[in-house]
Amino acid sequence: MEPLTEKQIRASFVNCTKGEAARLKLPADFGELPWEDLDFLGWRDPGAPLRAHLVLPPDAPGEAPVGISLRVPEKSRTSAVKSSLCRICLTGHASSGVALFAAPRAGAAGRDGNTVGLYICADLACPLYVRGKRQPALRSARYEESLNLEERIDRMRTNLFAFVESVRLPFGA
Known part of the structure; x- marks a missing residue:
């Protein structure tokens, strides 16, 4: 991914107001x-x-980046025994390593309270997990895949784009 500027990031959001995008804080290590x-x-x-x-x-x-704002539920009970799977990168985590992220839909549907949710790595570091640059806390849940790195990256991108499109599309489309 090519580096993005703060201005590009703030202008990219499709499911929040310009004021909300202006107030959001960028990552501390931006x-x-x-x-x-x-x-x-x-x-x-x-x-x-x-x-x-x-x-x-x-x-x-020539196209612009696309950003979506998400909500995370307050802490819920987790189990040290159960594991969860990120629906974007398919990395297995201890149950606390995956969270349900809910995104208000873009446009009128979002203003009416319609949301789309997906279980995603709680730290949103899917690209780093796919590349092996970060390891989940639950190592025993790792499984061997026959896909090479490029195929795993393509699968992750396909899953992510499908989620983002479900946020962008009108409700019921």
């Missing part, structure tokens, strides 16, 4: 992000811990 290892930028808002954000790079030259 200046040191490993852009070359990212297929999307995801972070929990340091100023509002129950909020998170995803920004996808432009699909083609």
Whole structure:
């Protein structure tokens, strides 16, 4: 992913107001992000811990990135025995390593309270898990895949784009 500017990020959000996008806090390590290892930028808002954000790079030259704002439920009970699977990168985690992220739909549907939710890595570091740059706490849940790295990255991107499109599309489309 090519590095994005703060202005590009704030202008990218499709499911929140311009005022909300202007108030969100960027990741604390924004200046040191490993852009070359990212297929999307995801972070929990340091100023509002129950909020998170995803920004996808432009699909083609001349296009703008697409960002969505997410809500995270308050802490729920987790089990040290159970494991969970991220629906974006398919990384297995201890149950606390995956969280349900809910995104208000774009436009009138979102203003009416319609949301789309998905279980995603709680730290939104899917690209780093896929590349093996970060390891989940629950190592015993790892499984061997026959897909190579490029195929795993493509699968992750396909899953992410499908989720983002479900946020962008009108309700019932």
